[in-house]
Amino acid sequence: MPSTPDVKNELVRVVTPQVGERMSELATVLRLAGGLHTISGRIALEAELHTPPIVQRVRKDLAELYGVRSDAKQMPAASTRPGAPQFVVRVLDGETLARQLGLLDQKRRPIRGLPNRLTTGSPAELAAIWRGAFLARGTVTPPGRSASLEILCPTNEAAMALVGAAGxxxxxxxxxxxxxxxxxxxxDGETIGQMLGIMGAVEAQAKWDELRKARETRNTANRLVNFDDANLRRSAQASVSACARVERALEILGDEVPDHLKYAGELRLTHRDASLDELGTKADPPLTKDAIAGRIRRLLALADKSAEQRGIPGTEANLPDELDSM
Known part of the structure; x- marks a missing residue:
C-alpha cells in the first residue's frame, strides 16, 4: 500500500520541464515548509524539509531558476521528533528571492496565503502547487475507515488557497x-487516487486504486453476508412466533376448531421451517400461499376472540421470552 514516504519518493522524481510549473512547486514548498526571518538586518528564507532528495530538488530549482545559492544542513536528532522535518535549507540574503516568489508583498510583509499568481495558473501549474504542498507538508493514510490525504498549512489563508486550487x-x-x-x-478514497495522479504519483495512484477496490469488494461481500444473516434471523423468529401462536390457538379452541383451520395449523406445526409457499404445496389438495396464510390468520383470530370471551391468555401467551433477542 502507498505510504507517505512512497508518495514523496515518487513525486520528487517527477520531471517538470516547464519553468512555470517548477516555479509554482518551489514557491509552494517554501511557503508551506519555510519561514522568513531577520538576521543582522537582512531577511533570510528557511525551509524545513523531510528527505535529502527533496532538499536536492529545492536547491537545484533555487540555483537554476533564480541563480540563488543556498545552504543545507541536517538538524540535530535531539531537536526533532519522529516524522518531523530533518533538514533545513537556508538562503541568507533572501529578500529579493522572497519578492520574486511572491512571499513578500510590496510593503515587505509576509503574505498570509499563497502568491496570487500561483492559484490563477494553468492546470499543470495548479498540479505543481499541490505537488509542492505534499512534498512540504503532506501525508496520506491508506484506504480504510480513515483514509485521507492531508496537507498541513501555516495559515487558514494558505489552506483556502490550496482548496481553491484543488477545485x-x-x-x-x-x-x-x-x-x-x-x-x-x-x-474520499476515489478522490484521493485522483489527486495522487494529478500530482504525478502515478504508481502510487495505481496501488491506491487497487487496494481501495479490493477493500470495497470485501466490504460489499461482508454487507451481503450480514444482510443474509439478518434475513435468516428474521425468518427463524417469524417461524418460532407463528408455531408458538398456532399451538396455543389449537389448545384454546380444542374440539371447537373448524377442520380446515385445524388442518392448516397442524400443517404449520409439522413443517416448522417451511415457507408459506412450501406449506401450500405440502397440503392435500395443494393450496396457494395466500390461502394457507389466510387460514392460519383466521385460526389465530378465532382463538384470540375465544380467549378474550373466556378471560384466558390469548395466542401470544406461548411466545418464548428470548424471542426478541434472536
Missing part, C-alpha cells in the same frame, strides 16, 4: 482547523 482541478478538498492546526483534507 479548479476538479477535486473536492476541505479546509479544517484541527487542534489549532490548519489542514486541507481529502477523505
Amino acid at each position: 479548479r482541478l476538479g477535486v473536492q478538498a476541505k479546509s479544517r482547523e484541527i487542534r489549532g492546526q490548519h489542514k486541507v483534507l481529502i477523505r
